[in-house]
Amino acid sequence: MAGAGRYRRWLPALLAIAAMAIGHGAARAQTNESGDLSIELIDPKVLRVCADPRNLPFSNDKGEGFENKLAELFAQKLQKKLEFTYFPQATGFVRMTLGSHRCDVIMGFPQGDELAQGTNPYYRTAYALIAKQGSGLDDVTTLEDERLKGKHIGVVAGTPPGTNMAVAGLMANAKPYPLMIDTRIDSSAEAMISDLAKGEIDAGVLWGPMAGFYARKANPPLHVTPLVKETTGPKLVYRIGMGVRPADQNWKRQLNRLIQENQGEINKILLDFGVPLLDENDRPIGPDTAAKSP
Structure with a gap:
């Protein structure tokens, strides 16, 4: 599952650090059988969130990302003050x-990542194909489609769909965009959308939340197709929860309850940002079915 996290750029962090954290967390967990959150949290009266200061649509230091909005929702439900600790999401x-x-929760964390303990997922989405409306590629549903042969397709280097594209014979004409970037000055997603608008590429493949957000901002808007029908290469659908320290079992349980009790409001925030939500059968979740769990 490591590939799921690479879209956030911090997954390549040293595994030795994760092992140390897990070991330290196990020792602390044994001392907190009472359910007392004051043992686990920096300040039980404050929801302290770890976030990137410039990584839309997820978060920024202006509070404009959907993870900012989810944190606001959770702080309200918990009746806590909200504070962010901002740090670039790199190694x-x-x-x-x-x-x-320095903080107690990462608002978006892929299941299966070993650097932190994950909560239950609060959304399920997929990498997506982006194309212009009426281009003849806007009804393509899989990278195996023959209509993509010979096309120039943008892909972020090192992300899972690159493997699917290689298997489908699409890499010869592909345009790669860098995975590891300084978000203060660059955005691979914005560069890909710009190239698509200018006709320098015929289509692009992006992580679902980025695809939906930037396609909606384009003029005219671009078509987004979640890639849920791949039969070769890795599956491109992932569940996303939140990340907490391995020792913080009671905090994790409280977040799980918040997710369960507020799934409808969570889905509405995600849909407002264009995130292509999927149910467990890979069917899209829209406003009419937004109360469903991922």
């Missing part, structure tokens, strides 16, 4: 934020 993000006890 060392987990260690410098959650692992250093």
Whole structure:
């Protein structure tokens, strides 16, 4: 599952750090059988969130991302003050934020990542194909479609769909965009959308939340197709929860209850940002079915 996290850029952090954190967390967990959150949290009266200061649509230091909005929702439900600890989501993000006890939760964390303990998922989405409306590629549903042969397709290097594209014979004409970037000055997603608008590529493949957000901002809007029908290469659908320290079992249980009790409001925030939500049968979740769990 490691590939699921690479879209957030901090997954390549050193596994040795994760192992140390897990070991430390296990020791602390044994001392907190009472359910007392004051043992686990920096300040039980404050929801302290780890986030990137410039990584839309997820978060920014202006509070404009959907993870900012989800944090606001959770703080309201918990009747806590909300504070963010901002740090660029590159190698060392987990260690410098959650692992250093500067904050208590990462709002978006892929299931299966070993750098932190995941909550139950609060959404399920997929990498998606982006194309212009009426281009003849806007009804393509899989990278195996023959209509993509010979086309120039953008893909972020090192992400899972690159494997699917290679298997489908699409890499010869592909345009790669860098995975590891400084978000203060660059955005691979914005560069891909710009190239698509200018006709320098015929289509692009992006992680679902980015695809939906930037396609909606384009003029005219672009068509987004979640890639749920792949039969070769890795599956491109992932569940996303939240990340907490391995020792923080009671905090994890409280977040799980919040997710369960507020799934409808969570889905509405995600849909407002264009996130292509999927149910467990890979069917799209829209406003009419927004109360469903991922």
